[in-house]
Amino acid sequence: MASHLSYGRVNLNILREAARKELREFLDKCAGSKAIVWDEYLTGPFGLIAQYSLLKEHEVEKMFTLKPGRLPVADVKNIIFFVRPRLELMDIIAENVVSEDRQRSPRDLHILFVPRRSLLCEQRLKERGVLASFINIDEYILDLIPYDGDLLSMESESAFRECYLENDQTSLYHTAKGLMTLQALYGTIPQIFGKGESARHVANMMLRMKREFAGSQNQILPVFDTLLLLDRNVDLLTPLATQLTYEGLIDEIYGITNGYVKLPPEKFSQKKQGEGGKDLPTEPKKLQLNSAEELYAEIRDKNFNAVGAVLSKKAKIISAAFEERHNAKTVGEIKQFVSQLPHMQAARSSLANHTSIAELIKDITTSEAFFDNLTVEQEFMTGVDTDKVNSYIEDCIAQKDPLIKILRLVCMQSVCNNGLKQKVLDHYKREILQTYGYEHILTLSNLEKTGLLKPQIGTRNNYPTIRKTLKLWMEDVNEQNPNDISYVYSGFAPLSVRLAQLLARPGWRSIEEVLKMLPGPHFEERQQLPSGLHKKRQQGENRTTLVFFLGGVTYAEIAALRFLSQMEEGGTEYVIATTKLINGTSWIKSLMDKLEAPPF
């Protein structure tokens, strides 16, 4: 089921297998039949590690969602709670346990904390008088979850908010821990580069942790040559822009969660002959998206404008393949045709799905609203009129477009102008507060604290210099047959990926001046390898770099790095890791102060 994890340069299935092994070991510790009570949030990430069949093999007979009240009936020996270390969950567990005692048949209780146990949660259980009821309290360390053959995520939703708004470095600690686990499985990474305060902090923690374990040398031949740690706040611009790759647009429009997307069902209704139009599904269609699907792997990272051509080509191939049946005359030929049928069917249904998705997306990308929005984004990115109040933004506010859309644009203008003139900023603020409610002053204040929105103070606008030096805007972008990463935003090259690209060749020394304009220190560290583990590189063998985005990464950035991996003269292949897969909307949302739902 997870074969796609092992196709990449680095076999990430090893990580998944390690996680599965730990899970099995834990389950076997609770001998006998068992029921798992799930913190619902965890089912998504766990789904990427194990299927129900694995749990079943280890005598898991029932599974429930954690809810207040009494536990459902289940004739099992063990009840295991799989939960995040959160106090409100402890209260629910306590309620469950207290009601449980009233029942006659006693069941053994266990807790598995994911990703770490917490002193405070256990304290809370003790306060509630239920701690002693648990036979086993354990933790299941799940920091980096393999999402695809070249992609790892911690799926820590609020990591950016915590790091850059609240100065809470807990997620950085988990990042460092996750990187240590990774090194235990894939060998010590000899070179560490980084840019940004958080990057520096993570590198420091890693070096310290390594010193602590100095006793036991890691004897695994290093798989990664380089680790690049990048702070999200080094490049605040990229996630604000609308992603224009196929996968990026799916995420922008429908949102991808734990590798799944939910789509409006209308386009997917499979009407069979004779069934007519009845029973149209009303539930959203849920699809899994990863590189295990051949067609998706081919089109996910393309600019959306290049997707249509591929789909139509595939359609012709498949049609032709099905036509082959007329040519199959001999028994052998027919047999061969039949043997291919399952794959042809899979290919056909994959094509049908993606044709439908592409149609859904096309309806949006060809709309006037999408075009206008994109035009303004591109004006900002190229530095047009970033110092004035933008009339499109004003219009959007007047039409009460979604607040997040407005905030994305205003923040983008601010970033592209190295801060807004006080008068312009005040005008936007006033319009936003008047139209969407004064309480959003809290959100605006958060955006200012993270630097996404700021007044221009004296300093010169250095964005044009950064743009020109790093070639962030490419005029003659080729969407169909790209020759530069800027195709992922139809002209704009993500700054973060440019930094990775320039690090590989010719090296950061060439851009010292620009690096100084970007926030936070840049640095290089080396980790000593035991003798004998130094890699002897074959001529022409590519280097492998792990790029870790602290605070989130977009699908378009991932696409850009994959593009670099595939470049023939590139010489570097990338594996990507992050605290969270984000897009502009989910990112800004994480910075909004949770407001109560309006009364109606």
Add this chain to the structure above:
Amino acid sequence: MIRSKLDEDEYWNSSKFKAFTFDDEDDEFSRLKESKQAVNSIRGLVEEEEDEDDVEKVTWSGEPVGSISWSIKETASSSRAAGEIRDQGFPKIDTTPSLPKQGSNYSLSSFFKVRGKSGSSQSFSDNWSDSTTRMFAPELRKPKSEYKDYVSDWSPEETVRRMHRGKPYSLEKFRCLKDKLLLLDKAVDSHDGNVITAVLIFLKRSLSKEEILFRELVSRQIALQHFIHFLKEMGEQKLLLELFKSLGRTEDMAFLQYKDHLNIKDEVQRQEYLKNCISLPFSADDASHVQDHYTLLERQIIIEVNDKHMEKAGQMGIFKKYPRKASILNMPIITTLYYSCFYHYGEAEGTYSSPANIKKTFKISEKQYLLTALGARAKQKAWSDVDSLFTTKNWLGYTKKRAPIGFHRVADILQKNNAPIQVLQEYVRLVDDPEMKLGLAQKYKCHDVIIDTYKDLKDRQQLMLYRCKVDRGSPEEKKIDDILSNTQVRWKN
């Protein structure tokens, strides 16, 4: 899946096409249709056989059969049904919304989501024993130095390490301030938020005065951040405010207090609370927004009471004709202005509910005002009000039409409110740019405007073309014929 994957590879590779070839002439999106058709035509050929061994089984919702979330539904549904009969006394079980999905699973903040009793934490040691088995790869996470477990007099360093590994420990022996601070520093060095917070709770409880802790935290930024988080999540508002105050972070303090208004349900109490917020140490700009927020709620309460009464009494026709759908309380100011333009248009500036008063009090820009008023009046089909919104008189008494928001926007809003063609075309005609005017006129089918514009542009050919589009024998056709036969016009083509 591996087998099928390989076969597929073979299949695709054996075809003659390469992934990156493409034809420039083709419109990408017409191809979508093409592939759709192809797919559909194939569909009939082969019956669905989803039960093939190597095809992943998927339920309609797309969940692979056997995935965890699917299995929860499956295994739970059978027993839930049985449980429901017995659980009739607890209807709560099924109606409670599922757990919050938002929020990080890793953050420090997540450790304390619910208000707890402060000061109730004791040493955690008593319940901790090594019998709780742990399952790390040993060489990864357990350095050899960790195995001497039963030494009682641990150094700060060792204590922190034991806390970090979940082993028994005791903090009580750290008595003097110097030792306690050393313990804190060691905890910070471990980077483990869990441990840092535990030590901070110990310090908070064991130090006689909070000021001492505050003072020491100033030079320990990481510990300080963890402490602030702890207080926030435990809901220790008072202590947090004191901390901010002693740190001189007055704006943080102000925002923290202001944020609390969101938790107040009763509008009068909320209004009182906001009144107190005005004097908080905000920046000048933010202070004026908070002031406006207060004033707005104050007005809304007055308007709401009044209008509710009027609506009940049934004296004002407007409330009968357009019953209020919701209360105006806590709505943004622009929404309030719309409401005022809808129900209280034309009231004297002296009343709180009049549009003029609201516009002035909250310094609403002319553009925003016009857009809002236009929307509200158009909704009621009060075309004369619309007319006067854009009519200005000069000193000679001549009237002139002016729209700072642009007549194209006016036409757009009118059209969205189903304005009749006579009203609509009057504003389309006023659009300055001829091309935009033509575009809008065509979009809204304002024949007169189109015909007149072509005439003004002296574009005979377009006019003749347009003649074919209008109905035979219609007044439009006659109008075009009249113009075309007019010898006075000097056509450009």
